[in-house]
Every structure is written in structure tokens, then in C-alpha cells.
Amino acid sequence: MLAVPPGLDPDLLRAFVLIAEGGSVTRAAARVGRTQSAVSMQIKRLEDFLGKPLLHRNGRGLSPTPHGAWLLDRARQVLALNDQIWTGFWEPALVGHVRLGVPDDYALRWLPTILADFAETHPAVEVEVVCFNSETLAGRMEVGLLDLALLTEGHAAPGWTGQEVWRGPLRWVGSTRHGTHRRDPMPLVLAHHGCTWREAALDALHGIGRACRVTYNSATQAGCFTLALAGLGVTVSTTAPLPEGLAWLGAADGLPALPDMGIELLQSRSVAGSPAAMALAAGIVRGFAEAP
Template sequence: MNALLDLDQLRTFIAIAETGSFTRAASQVNKTQSAVSMQMRRLEERIGQTIFVRDGRQSRVTDAGVRLLDYARRMLSLNAETIAAFSADAMSGTVRLGLPDDYAPRLLPTVLASFATTHPNIEIEMTCEQSSCIHRRVEDGRLDIGIVTHGDCTKGNIGRIIRSEPLLWVSSAHHSVHCQSTIPLALGTPNCSWRHSATESLVRSGKQYRVAYVSSSAAAHTGAVMAGLAVSVLPESALTSDMRVLGDREGFPELPHCDIALLRSKTAQDRIHNALAAHIVNALDNVSGSGSLAAE
């Protein structure tokens, strides 16, 4: 094989591998889905291997694709590092970012990894706490940027809402805990807006429940769900193939949307803060700038 690998194709390949979807990757790399498909066909021709297979609605990376993924990330990182090394205008410094662990599994592998590729000299200090704690830390300047669940911060219209998606009832696809007469729930702490939405909707519908597991950790909720021990609530983008979405047919009432907001400290006005904030908004925004900008 003597053909050169195309960095743009590798960038698209990484986006598909990380999102599990040609459609989501196309949006992330600003290409049409047909253009993305064509790029992957050409990449497979170059390396002489199949790198994706269909797995239900997801696109799964093959063993050859897994091998290529490591090389692709290193090549893009080295390319960005090389450009930065010869750029007098390269940005460097540290940005303090806070977010709940509800979002960390979705942001760290995709959004922040791609930011590190394009801005290798900017370091990100990560803090994972509840949204209300992130809000306080941004307000008093201990964090530069925060990503929070909008309803969990009680001071009215804060920050900029950058994403809105359905909040859904979920249980394990392999268990029937949702069929119990009194539903065991895995929910957040009492000040969690998702918990309020869940319990209030069950009360209105007359469905019996008990809060069986309480944690500020989304990983704990997911663990209880996957073990068949409880029903929980999650935003649509957090669903996995092993989860069952519960609705009217199972007797579960509709839940409100989940709004994700970006907060920014008044002291975080440097170019590096602008770069990370813009990158997060471009990657997550599905509301076309309709959110409040009060705290930006």
C-alpha cells in the first residue's frame, strides 16, 4: 500500500467511531451524509480493509477499524501539534471546565477530544459535580466555563441554552422491573430537576413508586438500570442499545425536555475561553441560539 492517507477522511472516520452514527458524524464534521459515506468507501479502499459494520441502528468499528482509530488519532494530533508549533498565533493556557457526570461520558470522548486535536497547547482542568455546584463555582470565578442542566440551577434564566432533548423513562432491555406494581426508581438527590419531573409526573398519573437508589452520579443510576434493579430517567442522547424506553404503552407519563446550558465566568474572557466555548456550542447546539445569554 503506497497511497497517502487523507487527514480529512481520518477526521470523519474518528467522528463516526466516536458517535456510532454516520448521520451524527456528518453534522459534526459539517458534511452531507452521502459525502461521509463516500469518504469512508475511499478510506476502506486505501487501507484494503472493512472498517465499519452495521449493528442495528449503530455503525460499529471492526477490528481493523479499531487498529486504524489509534493511528488516525495520533496522525491528527501530530498534524495539529505541527501546525501549532509553527504558528506565532497559537493559543496556549489552561481553561477550568465543570460539568456533571451525566454529560462527561458523552463530552469527553468526542467534543473535548476533538478540541484537543485542534488546540493541543490549551490544557483543560476538569471538574465533575452537580449542576448547582458547577453554577456556584462559575459565578465565583473558580471555574471558567460550566455545562449544566438548566433546571438544576435555581436563579432563573442563566447562561445560554445550547441543547434541548427529550427526557425519557428507561429500564434494562433484559429485565422487567418496570412491570412491578410499585416502581423502584434510581434518581438524583432531592434538588435534581430530573427527579422532580419524574416524581411529579408519576404522582399526577397515579402510578405507585418508591425511590430505591439516590445518587448524584449518573453512572450509579445507569448501573442500577442495567442490573434490572430500577427505572430511571435519561436524556435521549444518553440511551444505549441495552436500554428499554418506557412510554404510554407501559403506563409511564411523558416527561419534559432536558435543557443543557453553557455558563461562563465574567473573568473568563480570553481567546482560549472563547475557543473552548465556541467549540462546545458548535458541537452540542441544536436550538439555533434560542437560549438565554444572561450569564455569558
């Protein structure tokens, strides 16, 4: 008979995944509520157990070695199954209906994984996803038509405080065929007045004295990308995969740096009385934190 292989400790795998994704023992220790030395010892135990180095230090922090990269995807799968089993036995089954508002570009980028994970642990909860721009979603939150909403920072109505779940750079996007960014004045494809992305783009161009004009408006990122593909203007976006025919633009193209932008999670005042909505809110925060 073949010898039964020894079991892997999920806590050791979780420490490894958190460091590999965040590049830092400090951040991983904060996530699991342990000291840095305790988490470092966990990684040492895992490397001793597997007999291979799993992490190495580079200029930006810690990153997986080739053996670590091979382990990373498999460790995520093991942890997902571990958490699903634990939740299935110890957490009471949730039922209910949650109304979630999110801009379409955020929905496509982040929600598939977040909602798939949520459905595995809470299959009896019905989630209604509503896609509009941030300004419209903020208005729906005010009148009680949504339980949760993901908004670009700066759109929450007065008196509403959102929890930041992501922050990253805003960048210029233009057609690879039309050289739109070289026109004078430079045509722009942006959202409507009041959008924080629009104001950031215009402020940056005015700051360097670059002539520009907004030639088209679109309430959605998909609409802005479509118009930019047609060579009708330069647009802006957070870092994400771009459709074929679009490219990131920057200082080499004569364009100024843009500020970082955040994504905020707003919760309606009734969420505290809805375990299903509270569970989805926690899942969204966790999903953004774990996203690569």
C-alpha cells in the first residue's frame, strides 16, 4: 500500500497566500491578527514541510518563487474548499433579498468572483444587481431603492459615509490607430458634469495649459471606451484590461499624471437589520482585499 501523505495545515497556506498577494508579512499579520514573527514562523514551517523556498524578496517586497507560484493557485483552491466546509457546518443558513448597485465597469471587473464566492456560502440569498453610474446609484441609495452600492469616491450624498474598498491610479486611455491625443485642442470622451473622473482629467490638463474640449459624454465606461476606439476622443479609466485597439497613455505622450481614485461601499441604514446584506457587504470588502 502507498503511504498516506501528511496533511497540509490550512493556517500555513493562508499565511502564504496573504503574503504572496500582498507582498508583505506586516499586512498579512494584520489580516490574521497575529504578530509578524508568528506569521514568518508559519512560512518557515510551510517551507520546511514542503522542502522548497516559497517566497523571495525583490525591490517591491516579497513575491513567490517558481515553487511558490505553483503552490499559490492550489493553495487558494484548498482554502476556498476549507472555508466552504467550515461555513456549511457552523454558520446558520441565510435567506433574503439584497439589492446591490454598481457601475458596469466595476461589475465586470470585480463582481463575478465576489458573487460566485458569496453564492457558494449563501445559496439561499437572492442578490439583485443594478448597474448605473455612481451619481444615479447615490440617488437610489438616498431614496431607499438599494441596500448596498459601490461608488466612485466623491459621489456619496451629504451625510452618507462610504467604506473605501479599493484605491488605484486613474490613467489616460486612447486609440492605438487614431493618435487622438496629438490633436489640438485634444478631444475628450468623459462622463457628465459632476463625475470625479471628469473633474480630475480636466483639472490635470488645465494645470499644464493643455488645450482640450469634451466632444462626447457617456454615463458608462463601456460607452467611453467605444467612443475612444472610434478615435473620437481620449478618455480615462482605472487600471484594468483594455479592449483591443486601446492603449494606456501618459507622460511620454505629453499627458499629465492623474490622481488616485477610490471605490467606496455604501450601506443603507436598514442593512444593520439584514444579516444577508451584512454578509454580502463583508464578502465585497473581502473580495476587493483579496483581488490581485
